[in-house]
Amino acid sequence: MDSILNEFELIRRFFNRPSDDPAVRLSVGDDAAIIVPSPECVLVISVDTLNEGRHFFADVAPASLGHKVLAVNLSDIAAMGAMPRWALLSSSIPDSNTEWLDEFTRGFYALADRYRVALIGGDTVRGTRSFTVTIIGETSPDAALTRHGAQVGDDIWVSGTLGDAALALAILTRQIILGAGVLSQMRKRLETPQPRVELGLQLRGVATAALDISDGLIGDLRHILDASAVGAYVDLATIPRSPILDRLLNADARPLALHCLLAGGDDYELCFTAPPSKRNLLENIGKNLTLSLSRIGVITKETGLVILDERQRILDKPPHAFDHFLSTDRKL
């Protein structure tokens, strides 16, 4: 803990970084930022809050947290098929601990730099740790990927693997005991998720609907089904998972593993639909990005989501997505 900094010193030291983006006319330090949007583009805007004790542990590595607060927002822009451009960060922090903030902003800026996202504004107030990022992206009109375009007969795809972040959380909250090596491997998925920005951009004109999986596959896929007024069959065997989760799925831990795979949040993979005619194209996109893309089901006319297990029987009582306001537990 350094000497105490006041609010404006904190902002100057940690949250005011010059940007070389010519579209940023005015950045941190006035009543508001000024940006010049690209001609012929629409703006794609999202906001997400992460609260201590709810979305992250108090003792999380601050650099990871700095990464994650931006990553979950980049993931929303990715899910829209847009290019992220600018971010605002409102921070509630209990004190002016400069070591903590050095690490936190290091994680935040490393990810921002990777996607050339400029931090253009924010607010710094005192309180229990809580971070709200507003992110603004751009795309051309009619190119954005929404939730309501899924068509009967479309394939359902997901990127990467699902369930590892939830498994890390299950280990950390001692719902399951696994070796330390497993935790350190899974933990990366929970604490430093990788937003699928490049994939989102390539899905423009290819996917008919898309979203990011933040609350678990079942809950999130249902948003696409509801918005598109369709249903789906999903084949459990084809849902991509890590070898560790696969092993648990075929052992005593199956209920927990099923929960992680189907209802675990925080994966931030993309789930999207596309007509079968795009299969080759999508396989090439995955290869070029070295990111696995898996077909897990099909959109049906009959509404409702049916999950078929490994023997093609309808899965009884699929796990529920987490809900902040129904759960009495902490999400963590």
Add this chain to the structure above:
Amino acid sequence: MDSILNEFELIRRFFNRPSDDPAVRLSVGDDAAIIVPSPECVLVISVDTLNEGRHFFADVAPASLGHKVLAVNLSDIAAMGAMPRWALLSSSIPDSNTEWLDEFTRGFYALADRYRVALIGGDTVRGTRSFTVTIIGETSPDAALTRHGAQVGDDIWVSGTLGDAALALAILTRQIILGAGVLSQMRKRLETPQPRVELGLQLRGVATAALDISDGLIGDLRHILDASAVGAYVDLATIPRSPILDRLLNADARPLALHCLLAGGDDYELCFTAPPSKRNLLENIGKNLTLSLSRIGVITKETGLVILDERQRILDKPPHAFDHFLSTDRKL
């Protein structure tokens, strides 16, 4: 307290209101909102967080709070001379108390409707009450009012009266005992501040620098002086104040009254600079808006802020602006 609503029911019921703004291509309910910015405009963007126990009392009237979380952000857009257009609201709330949320959103939407601001997105998470509004406005390039244009010889102006919000807070925190009638009058200034949006729009091409007074006149005026590399003389006698504060200023309560007037936050009046050639114009603007505009001082070449008291003597030890990270008290 109604039956428990889940996160999506909460969003649907309280935070998803259709907008008739044709620029809103996609609103609440997808991964992100999509807006079509007006051609030839720049975007003006700001974010502010209000935390329970820090920026508002736990027992504040929820409709007032709904008004205030938007008002403080509209005030930033006003200070830039921009037209507010769209808002995002991220809410941390402890439960799904629908009565409270009905009132809160009533206050929020009433103010949003007054300025035709569309709520286009947000996040709803569980936690101690905290509200973060991101606001986006538009203006033509080079019309925005910033902090760095004040010129030597410019007049310094403020709108309305200063110090009433801080006086209300002083009464509520029992720093001073005054009649209930006084509190109810002052309290409006603290709990339902009026953003000076119309004034900000009229100051385009007139003011050389502007900001809103959220942390107190001295602290905020210093931002203009620092950004513009100039100094100022301010004449205490000319700082506009309510009759009640004026009476306290000439009584035993003078130190507290001085603090309210010079360093009290939460007024959300505009402070701006303009050349003397604009005096008539500004008087007319004030008349048309039925909003008093007062000349309180002048911009000087010599840096530093000098406040002259009623006898034209330099004010010793002017009160300090509140700072979240230096104060050990709650701001409230």
